[in-house]
Amino acid sequence: MITDEKTAVFDLFCYPKSITVIGVSSDDKAFGSRQLSALLKFGYEGRLYPVNPNGGEFFGLKAYSNVRDISDSVDLAIIAVPAHIVSRVLEDCLAKGIKAAEVLSAGFREGGNEGLRLEKELQDIATRGIKIIGPNCFGVYCPNGGVTILPGANFPKESGPVALITQSGQFSEMIVMQARGLGIRFNKVISYGNACDLNEADILEYLAEDTDTKVIQAYIEGVRDGHRFLEVARRVSRVKPIIIWKVGLTPLGSRAASTHTGSLGGSESVWNAFLSQSGVVGVNSIEELIDTTLTCLHLPPHCGSRVSLVSGGGGGTVVGSDACQREGIASPVFTPETQEKLGSILPRVGASVKNPVDIANPLPPSQLLWSVLEIIAASEEIDLIILRRIFLSAKGLSLILGEAESTEKYQQELMDVPLQVKEKFGKPVIVILREEVSDIELLEFEADRRQLRDYYLAHGIPVYPTLERTIKALANLFKYQNTL
Amino acid sequence: MITDEKTAVFDLFCYPKSITVIGVSSDDKAFGSRQLSALLKFGYEGRLYPVNPNGGEFFGLKAYSNVRDISDSVDLAIIAVPAHIVSRVLEDCLAKGIKAAEVLSAGFREGGNEGLRLEKELQDIATRGIKIIGPNCFGVYCPNGGVTILPGANFPKESGPVALITQSGQFSEMIVMQARGLGIRFNKVISYGNACDLNEADILEYLAEDTDTKVIQAYIEGVRDGHRFLEVARRVSRVKPIIIWKVGLTPLGSRAASTHTGSLGGSESVWNAFLSQSGVVGVNSIEELIDTTLTCLHLPPHCGSRVSLVSGGGGGTVVGSDACQREGIASPVFTPETQEKLGSILPRVGASVKNPVDIANPLPPSQLLWSVLEIIAASEEIDLIILRRIFLSAKGLSLILGEAESTEKYQQELMDVPLQVKEKFGKPVIVILREEVSDIELLEFEADRRQLRDYYLAHGIPVYPTLERTIKALANLFKYQNTL
Numbered sequence: 001m002i003t004d005e006k007t008a009v010f011d012l013f014c015y016p017k018s019i020t021v022i023g024v025s026s027d028d029k030a031f032g033s034r035q036l037s038a039l040l041k042f043g044y045e046g047r048l049y050p051v052n053p054n055g056g057e058f059f060g061l062k063a064y065s066n067v068r069d070i071s072d073s074v075d076l077a078i079i080a081v082p083a084h085i086v087s088r089v090l091e092d093c094l095a096k097g098i099k100a101a102e103v104l105s106a107g108f109r110e111g112g113n114e115g116l117r118l119e120k121e122l123q124d125i126a127t128r129g130i131k132i133i134g135p136n137c138f139g140v141y142c143p144n145g146g147v148t149i150l151p152g153a154n155f156p157k158e159s160g161p162v163a164l165i166t167q168s169g170q171f172s173e174m175i176v177m178q179a180r181g182l183g184i185r186f187n188k189v190i191s192y193g194n195a196c197d198l199n200e201a202d203i204l205e206y207l208a209e210d211t212d213t214k215v216i217q218a219y220i221e222g223v224r225d226g227h228r229f230l231e232v233a234r235r236v237s238r239v240k241p242i243i244i245w246k247v248g249l250t251p252l253g254s255r256a257a258s259t260h261t262g263s264l265g266g267s268e269s270v271w272n273a274f275l276s277q278s279g280v281v282g283v284n285s286i287e288e289l290i291d292t293t294l295t296c297l298h299l300p301p302h303c304g305s306r307v308s309l310v311s312g313g314g315g316g317t318v319v320g321s322d323a324c325q326r327e328g329i330a331s332p333v334f335t336p337e338t339q340e341k342l343g344s345i346l347p348r349v350g351a352s353v354k355n356p357v358d359i360a361n362p363l364p365p366s367q368l369l370w371s372v373l374e375i376i377a378a379s380e381e382i383d384l385i386i387l388r389r390i391f392l393s394a395k396g397l398s399l400i401l402g403e404a405e406s407t408e409k410y411q412q413e414l415m416d417v418p419l420q421v422k423e424k425f426g427k428p429v430i431v432i433l434r435e436e437v438s439d440i441e442l443l444e445f446e447a448d449r450r451q452l453r454d455y456y457l458a459h460g461i462p463v464y465p466t467l468e469r470t471i472k473a474l475a476n477l478f479k480y481q482n483t484l
Numbered sequence: 485m486i487t488d489e490k491t492a493v494f495d496l497f498c499y500p501k502s503i504t505v506i507g508v509s510s511d512d513k514a515f516g517s518r519q520l521s522a523l524l525k526f527g528y529e530g531r532l533y534p535v536n537p538n539g540g541e542f543f544g545l546k547a548y549s550n551v552r553d554i555s556d557s558v559d560l561a562i563i564a565v566p567a568h569i570v571s572r573v574l575e576d577c578l579a580k581g582i583k584a585a586e587v588l589s590a591g592f593r594e595g596g597n598e599g600l601r602l603e604k605e606l607q608d609i610a611t612r613g614i615k616i617i618g619p620n621c622f623g624v625y626c627p628n629g630g631v632t633i634l635p636g637a638n639f640p641k642e643s644g645p646v647a648l649i650t651q652s653g654q655f656s657e658m659i660v661m662q663a664r665g666l667g668i669r670f671n672k673v674i675s676y677g678n679a680c681d682l683n684e685a686d687i688l689e690y691l692a693e694d695t696d697t698k699v700i701q702a703y704i705e706g707v708r709d710g711h712r713f714l715e716v717a718r719r720v721s722r723v724k725p726i727i728i729w730k731v732g733l734t735p736l737g738s739r740a741a742s743t744h745t746g747s748l749g750g751s752e753s754v755w756n757a758f759l760s761q762s763g764v765v766g767v768n769s770i771e772e773l774i775d776t777t778l779t780c781l782h783l784p785p786h787c788g789s790r791v792s793l794v795s796g797g798g799g800g801t802v803v804g805s806d807a808c809q810r811e812g813i814a815s816p817v818f819t820p821e822t823q824e825k826l827g828s829i830l831p832r833v834g835a836s837v838k839n840p841v842d843i844a845n846p847l848p849p850s851q852l853l854w855s856v857l858e859i860i861a862a863s864e865e866i867d868l869i870i871l872r873r874i875f876l877s878a879k880g881l882s883l884i885l886g887e888a889e890s891t892e893k894y895q896q897e898l899m900d901v902p903l904q905v906k907e908k909f910g911k912p913v914i915v916i917l918r919e920e921v922s923d924i925e926l927l928e929f930e931a932d933r934r935q936l937r938d939y940y941l942a943h944g945i946p947v948y949p950t951l952e953r954t955i956k957a958l959a960n961l962f963k964y965q966n967t968l
Contacts, residue, residue, distance in 0.1 A: 106833045106844075111833060136834075151885050154884065154885055166799075167799075168797070168798060170797030174920065177920055178918075178919075178921065180921065180923060181922030219799065221799075247799075247806055248802050249806060252815060253802050253803075253806030253809060255817075255838075256801040256805040257802045259801070259836045260798035260799065284952075285952050286950075312654070313652070313653070313654030314740075315652025316654070318652075318731045318737050318741045319769075321736035321740040322732065322733060322734045322737030325734035349566075349590045349591035350591070350620075354739075356740055358744065400661055401637065401638055434658075435662075436658065437662065437664065438934065439665040440665075440931065440934040440938060442665075443931055443934075447927055454924060466769070466770075
């Protein structure tokens with residue numbers, strides 16, 4: 001269990017009433033200046049104190065030449081000065097009574113022996129009453145606390161159920177921005193870099209007790225404290241899903257991790273053992289991280305795992321079946337009764353009623369789609385339906401093939417079928433909407449696809465761009481549910 | 485070697501001077517009507533003869549009640565009548581002297597015993613002087629012959645270096661449309677369904693000798709004639725790359741393949757043995773199929789395989805290194821001399837000069853990017869450069885982060901750096917352009933991305949959306965080159 005004291009310190013990072021940014025200068029591209037600018041643009045409402053050795057004024061704020069000169073109390077120091085000065089600055093922060101510091105500066109452990117020595121100085125100072133996130137990081141984004149990371153001026157102001165911890169600053173930005181279009185919002189993003197003091201296990205413990213956080217994501221290059229991390233991860237993953245993108249698992253990757261955050265990457269086999277012992281969900285790309293998060297957010301915690309794939313064409317039933325089998329997902333053949341019911345409404349030739357169901361028409365009449373899904377959802381044989389390559393907006397198909405005709409009414413009816421099925425039968429429905437065309441002249445198709453995606457997401461129907469990614473995200477969820 | 489006679493028959497399918505479409509009716513959604521309509525919209529310039537038992541007129545063309553009533557000679561019959569009538573229609577075609585027939589109709593082997601019996605009838609007829617593609621297929625697209633498949637009215641009119649053979653009709657359409665945005669054009673797409681007569685080996689033999697075809701793609705559910713296919717594939721892949729997406733390799737997938745095209749899926753181990761014996765490149769999704777094709781089209785046939793990844797941030801160097809190692813791609817550490825040269829122009833902290841190179845700035849000055857790439861390309865240590873997360877259009881970054889400033893001149897200079905490096909050093913450069921944001925309000929970012937992508941593609945620089953997909957596509961190419 002995390003101590004109240006530790007929680008209080010993390011709260012200073014996430015909900016600071018006052019911040020000093022140390023290392024602001026007249027160079028707009030300096031990290032300190034960019035961090036201060038990001039906080040201002042993001043709309044931080046607490047008190048802000050820039051520090052520059054020569055004083056002056058930045059962004060309309062008076063700068064202090066030393067943090068000790070600030071008369072007000074300060075909750076958080078964000079430090080962006082050259083590596084060899086950081087210790088001295090931290091000593092000033094200690095003297096000022098500051099208890100939380102983010103060190104954005106690079107040039108520590110990742111840079112070799114001299115950097116390692118400098119990082120050890122930071123660790124020593126941390127034992128004397130100030131907790132450190134970093135060095136070599138982008139800091140903390142917490143919209144409810146009004147704070148954001150270095151490149152996070154444009155991050156959403158709304159909070160959400162996801163927390164992200166990451167050793168890579170750039171990925172913190174990329175993940176938040178890519179997830180945003182899918183309606184995924186974060187309550188905390190902690191870019192923690194080299195983890196000289198507060199590490200992955202500390203942060204995980206804090207997020208475990210954080211009631212705002214329902215799903216935890218992580219990008220990790222090297223685990224600092226493997227034994228404790230396993231213990232904490234095992235405990236936390238019983239309460240909420242932890243999805244970890246672990247990198248540096250090959251010799252080449254580990255070499256790069258050492259240069260990037262001074263991390264020891266580790267081996268695939270050790271990591272796989274960790275996953276099976278901890279209940280943590282392992283992923284291998286930004287896409288898989290976000291897809292899996294979407295599944296965790298939209299599907300009920302104990303939904304069953306027997307899947308029916310309903311496809312607008314036959315090839316997808318083969319691809320989907322291979323994917324299910326490889327991922328260990330059950331896609332049972334329907335009973336003769338259910339097959340017979342489906343057979344009575346689907347074309348005698350061309351279609352398939354066994355599961356996967358091939359309705360042999362990417363643009364079915366809405367009544368037909370409804371009837372097919374009703375038969376499937378009403379059966380006790382499956383728990384979840386995936387719709388593939390059915391043009392739920394007829395506009396999409398006509399943009400591609402130039403042959404479909406449709407009316408507004410038809411579109412709305414077809415589009416709503418998945419919602420109605422979900423509502424009536426209480427079974428999850430998942431929709432696959434591909435980027436079918438990427439010609440620059442056909443941006444209209446992408447606009448239509450995003451509109452439809454947002455409509456479904458707003459109604460609790462997860463949307464993925466490909467069959468393979470859908471099955472992978474589902475498999476990750478089912479694996480997690482099986483550990484509970 | 486393919487016989488002249490066989491080549492002549494395939495030419496009838498691809499470059500017919502006259503076509504009869506049998507099974508046109510007043511129902512616009514009937515396959516025959518849609519096929520005829522597609523040919524007309526596509527602009528087929530040969531002679532067209534619809535056949536309907538009651539005669540009449542369709543799309544302004546006189547319909548014949550029987551194919552034998554057509555007085556003109558007919559090169560190709562496209563048949564879309566119910567399965568149990570197909571034999572009779574084929575007999576009429578034989579009597580008329582037609583030597584090539586596409587049977588679009590479903591309801592054969594994939595439907596069970598009665599369908600299997602009907603398909604055997606087709607096979608018997610095929611031995612008597614008419615070659616059949618299908619049944620249960622979408623036919624042939626060949627822009628230089630003016631013909632297109634059922635959903636192919638909007639397919640490109642321009643021909644290109646790629647040929648696709650596929651058992652799934654729907655994938656023929658999806659692959660052509662998705663590849664189109666990347667500038668990939670096809671000279672032939674052959675949707676061959678159940679392959680009752682002409683099968684994958686026959687088609688491959690034809691494409692081997694087809695000088696228009698530089699790269700062959702295939703989607704295969706079940707191989708009809710494994711022994712011959714291996715022999716042909718091994719021979720052809722010495723001359724041009726064959727990229728095969730083989731599905732139905734799991735019990736569930738094989739079950740679905742049997743329902744879809746009456747195919748026997750086979751096993752992963754047999755397929756892997758086939759790949760290693762044949763030199764065929766195996767892929768596992770539409771994306772991988774298209775990515776690999778793009779690599780084959782844009783990279784020189786014997787480019788070396790030592791890669792340097794140049795990244796705008798550090799996390800990507802770790803991810804890229806893991807991906808290279810897993811795919812067996814060499815990403816050698818630079819010599820001290822090269823590291824020193826890079827170190828003299830990159831920031832002392834934050835960047836990495838070992839390879840991968842982290843320039844620690846997603847929006848570098850164009851002169852810096854040029855100097856970095858020049859040092860790398862001039863060294864004898866690597867053969868190929870991948871650029872990741874560098875905003876080669878500054879507009880993209882400013883749309884995301886709202887903090888970058890840029891001028892038109894700056895943009896053009898930065899954008900042209902990869903082209904200049906490729907030109908000066910004759911080494912391939914690959915650019916990764918992610919879909920960084922997918923908010924419906926930010927379609928402008930996607931427009932910008934596509935514009936930049938098209939610019940690079942037009943200059944022979946392949947573009948991929950993610951690091952993982954880039955490395956996979958490269959690995960596939962290198963594996964192929966190693967078999968030569």
